[in-house]
Amino acid sequence: MNPTPLTSEAASGSAPLRILLSDPHLKGGGQVRYVVNLARELTGLGHHVTIGCKTDSILAGLAREAGCPALNAFHYRGGLRPLAWSHDLVQVRRFIQEERPHILHANGSQDHWVSALACRTLGHPTCMVRTRHNTYLVSENAANRMLNLSWTDYQIAVCEAVFDLRASRPVFDSRRMTVIHNGVDPDVFKPDAGQRRRAREEFGYGDEDVVLGIAARLTEAKGHRFLFEAVAGMRSEFPQLRLLILGQGDLEAELKQLAEKLDIAPIATFAGFRTDIAQCIQAFDIGVQPSIDCEASSFSVMEQMATEIPIVASDHGGTKEIVRDGVDGYIVPQGTVKPLADALARLLGDAALRRQMGASSRRRIMDEFTLALLAQRTVDAYRKALAAHASRRAGPP
16 A cells, blocks of 8 residues: 555655654653653644643643643543453544544553554554653563564663663564654743742741752652651751652652651751742752662653752663763662762752752753653654555555
C-alpha cells in the first residue's frame, strides 16, 4: 500500500500537523503537565492539537488554557472492560475519520492501546506515537510486541535512562525511538527577589536560614526518608538549617512521625500541595531530589534549576542527565544517607558555591531544557515518525 498524500505532505517538513494528544490521568502531575505544556507550545507553532482525556479529567479544563480543544469523551479503563473499550474505540475511529489527524500521540497505557487498536482497525491510516514517561519495565509478551512493534510507528523516551530500559528489549525497535527531555518555561521559573522575600516570610524563614527544599509527592519512590536522616545527622553542625517539604501523598502521616522521631520536626515544614509552586520554590536555597524509583525527566528539578537553585539529587533515572555533578549541584548514589549529607554539607557551608552552582543551573535550563526546545524536538520526532509510517505502509521494495 502506498503512503497517502496526507502523510507524505506532513512528513516533508513545513506543513502544520493535526494531532490527537492523549493522556489517561484524572488529576495533575508531571505527565499531565507535559501534555498541557506541549499542547500549548505546539498550538503556538501553528499546529492543530486536540487533547484526548477522560470525561472528568482535569485536562478538559487545562486544554482551554492551552488554547486547544479537548475531546473528553474517553473512559480509558484498564483490564478487560468490553463496554469501556468499545466506547473509546468508537470515539477514536470517529475522530480519525472526521478530523484525519496526522499523529495519534499517546502518553499512557490505556490511551495507547485504544488509539493503536482503533487506528489498526481502520487500516493504520494515521501515525501512532507513544511517549514513555517512567522507568517501569514493560512485559515482554506477545500483546506488547504487537502493540509496540506493529501498531506503533515511533516512541519518545523522556530521558536516556528510559530509552536504555526500552531499546534493548525485544518488544521495542530502537531504530524507531528517540530521547526528548521535558522542558520548563524560564520566564515563569526565574529568580525573583520579591517573590523570594514573600515566600520566606510566609514560611517563617529569616535571612540567616538556609532552606533545603523538596517538591515531590510524599511517596516511597521520592526518598524523603533519606533526606530526613541526612538532615538529622547534620542539624547540630548547621543550626541555620531548615527543611521545606512541598507536596502531598500516602506517606504524609508516616513522614511526619519520622520527623518527630528524628527530632527534626521543629525545623521541618510540611506545606502540602501548592498551586503557586513557582513562588514557593523561591524560598529554597538548595533543592533536593533523593528519588529511588520512577524518576525520569523531573519537572521539579528543572523548575528549581531555572530559579537558580543548586540541586543535590540521587543517580536514579534521568536526573543525572539534567544536573551536572559538581557544576549545577551534586549527584549521589540512590538510597544512601552519608553521601547525601556530605553533598548537602558542602553547599550549606558555602554561600558562594550555592550562588555559583545556582547560576550554572539556570544556564543549563536555558541551553537544553526549555518548553520551546521540547516542542521543536517533538515536531522533529513527529516528522521522523511520519516518514517511518509512510515507509511501513509502502511495505518492502
